[in-house]
Amino acid sequence: MFSRCNPSxxxxxxxxxxxxxxxxxxxxxxxxxxxxxxxxYEITTRCIQSGVCPSLSAIQTEGFLxxxxxxxxxxxxxxxxxxxxxxxxxxxSGIWGYQMPDYEGRLERAVSxxxxxxxxxxxxxxxxxxxxxxxxxxxxxxxxxxxWGKGYAGFDLLLDGYRSYRPDSSxxxxxxxxxxxxFGGTTLRVESEDxxxxxxxxxxxxxxxxxxxxxxxxxxPKVSAVSYSTGKTLFLSSSSRPHVRLSKDLxxxxxxxxxxxxxxxxxxxxxRNVGGLSIDEEMGFSEYVNTQMGELALNVVRKLRSTxxxxxxxxxDELSHVYLDQIEGSWPExxxxxxxxxxYGLIDSYIGKMMDSLEQNSLLVLSSDHGQVPxxxxxxxxxxxxxxxxxxxxxxxxxxxxxxxxxxxxNCGQVVMNPxxxxxxxxxxxxxxxxxxxxxxxxxxxxxxxISYLWGGENDPYLLFLYPRADTHLTGRYDPEADVLDAGLxxxxxxxxxxxxxxxxxxxxxxxxxxxxFDRQRIPDHNADVKxxxxxxxxxx
Ligand SMILES: [Zn+2]
Numbered sequence: 001m002f003s004r005c006n007p008s009x010x011x012x013x014x015x016x017x018x019x020x021x022x023x024x025x026x027x028x029x030x031x032x033x034x035x036x037x038x039x040x041y042e043i044t045t046r047c048i049q050s051g052v053c054p055s056l057s058a059i060q061t062e063g064f065l066x067x068x069x070x071x072x073x074x075x076x077x078x079x080x081x082x083x084x085x086x087x088x089x090x091x092x093s094g095i096w097g098y099q100m101p102d103y104e105g106r107l108e109r110a111v112s113x114x115x116x117x118x119x120x121x122x123x124x125x126x127x128x129x130x131x132x133x134x135x136x137x138x139x140x141x142x143x144x145x146x147x148w149g150k151g152y153a154g155f156d157l158l159l160d161g162y163r164s165y166r167p168d169s170s171x172x173x174x175x176x177x178x179x180x181x182x183f184g185g186t187t188l189r190v191e192s193e194d195x196x197x198x199x200x201x202x203x204x205x206x207x208x209x210x211x212x213x214x215x216x217x218x219x220x221p222k223v224s225a226v227s228y229s230t231g232k233t234l235f236l237s238s239s240s241r242p243h244v245r246l247s248k249d250l251x252x253x254x255x256x257x258x259x260x261x262x263x264x265x266x267x268x269x270x271x272r273n274v275g276g277l278s279i280d281e282e283m284g285f286s287e288y289v290n291t292q293m294g295e296l297a298l299n300v301v302r303k304l305r306s307t308x309x310x311x312x313x314x315x316x317d318e319l320s321h322v323y324l325d326q327i328e329g330s331w332p333e334x335x336x337x338x339x340x341x342x343x344y345g346l347i348d349s350y351i352g353k354m355m356d357s358l359e360q361n362s363l364l365v366l367s368s369d370h371g372q373v374p375x376x377x378x379x380x381x382x383x384x385x386x387x388x389x390x391x392x393x394x395x396x397x398x399x400x401x402x403x404x405x406x407x408x409x410x411n412c413g414q415v416v417m418n419p420x421x422x423x424x425x426x427x428x429x430x431x432x433x434x435x436x437x438x439x440x441x442x443x444x445x446x447x448x449x450x451i452s453y454l455w456g457g458e459n460d461p462y463l464l465f466l467y468p469r470a471d472t473h474l475t476g477r478y479d480p481e482a483d484v485l486d487a488g489l490x491x492x493x494x495x496x497x498x499x500x501x502x503x504x505x506x507x508x509x510x511x512x513x514x515x516x517x518f519d520r521q522r523i524p525d526h527n528a529d530v531k532x533x534x535x536x537x538x539x540x541x
Pocket of ligand 1: 038076077078080317370
């Protein structure tokens with residue numbers, strides 16, 4: 001019926017085929033998944049109620065916003081993220097904390113939970129890889145996740161801005177005429193000149209900043225930093241080169257998509273401990289750093305259009321760790337509450353831009369990996385264990401290699417046993433555990449610490465898991481200056497979902513321009529169930 005030689009018909013047929021293809025492409029479901037570290041349900045809904053989050057408020061009324069339980073027994077960021085991405089809790093994933101005992105090496109060492117070997121169920125991106133669908137990961141991947149290895153081809157972009165970032169060395173403060181900083185073999189110093197400060201490297205001037213100015217400064221051919229001047233002091237926070245992999249199609253566009261360096265840092269801890277900054281000055285730094293993150297995330301959503309895009313933001317977590325005790329204690333009043341609202345307002349503005357950029361069949365998912373709880377003192381438990389003889393003291397601290405059992409300096413809730421020393425001492429696991437519990441009772445009775453515990457099961461690597469029932473932080477680190485119960489430390493923590501307070505609950509938000517095309521009964525209330533829920537959304541019709 002259709003003549004081969006009739007070009008107009010052929011064109012028409014091709015056009016309709018193209019349209020069909022385009023339609024299928026448009027109908028393909030996609031997910032943009034924003035992870036807001038520590039933006040738990042309690043803290044988020046308080047900010048929504050105070051009117052500073054129009055986009056989150058729209059998600060609450062037009063979509064879904066509810067609480068979700070983080071993983072058990074530990075919900076620090078690495079295990080909590082892994083539970084979201086793979087559905088595996090720490091006992092399955094083998095990831096036990098932000099830092100955790102080095103179970104593959106020397107037990108007394110603390111290693112990053114992002115760097116250890118991973119077991120348990122595969123992450124959601126591996127499921128997409130298996131069926132040939134695309135994904136983009138932005139600060140979401142673990143160092144030893146197989147996605148970074150050979151044989152993976154489904155990604156559009158993999159970006160890890162933390163791999164070459166060293167938080168312990170990144171934070172620098174230089175005062176004019178006094179403090180100097182050794183950097184790469186040369187000295188950085190600051191001079192005050194009229195209405196500006198000048199940063200010098202050796203004899204060379206590398207930047208001049210007016211008071212209040214924030215900008216990126218190149219410190220050496222390879223290293224740049226974010227700098228901020230108050231007029232007398234210069235703050236420098238180093239940026240890191242992102243670890244990146246791009247799909248073959250995108251390789252020529254690397255410079256358009258990924259910045260040369262990723263900015264990190266905030267002034268929260270400095271401002272709380274030392275003071276002297278206005279709220280604008282304190283927030284200005286975080287706004288600068290997070291605007292880079294927000295613009296990059298927006299760019300990725302608009303340009304790459306992966307089936308699954310995961311974007312991670314750490315701002316709320318950074319603020320909460322420093323200020324949560326004040327936020328909880330004085331809400332809605334006080335400087336800390338004002339700072340929190342500013343942080344939420346900034347994140348909310350990018351959520352709004354994401355919502356405007358979504359295709360009709362896309363789902364916006366907001367997750368927090370955990371909430372936080374406030375703490376107002378820290379218990380140095382190993383000081384008590386040393387009194388019973390379980391922990392040995394060395395010349396410069398605890399001698400953990402020669403100790404029978406100790407609260408691990410990773411601070412991830414675990415009391416671990418040293419089998420060799422236990423054998424030597426002729427003490428059974430039960431007997432050692434009982435002696436630790438006597439110390440806990442002493443701390444609870446005499447010091448009001450309110451610590452609870454779980455015995456480690458047969459397959460758990462630890463003897464006991466400890467968690468606070470009230471506002472005491474547990475630490476296994478040595479501090480010769482501090483009392484056993486140190487009231488000088490305050491802030492926020494997220495050790496375990498077992499802490500009896502709504503502040504620890506995580507959050508799940510869902511929104512789509514087309515409305516929510518699923519039964520609300522199926523929305524998970526546990527972060528470990530989110531992965532399968534999202535896979536069903538993508539592939540079940
Ligand atoms: Zn976290």
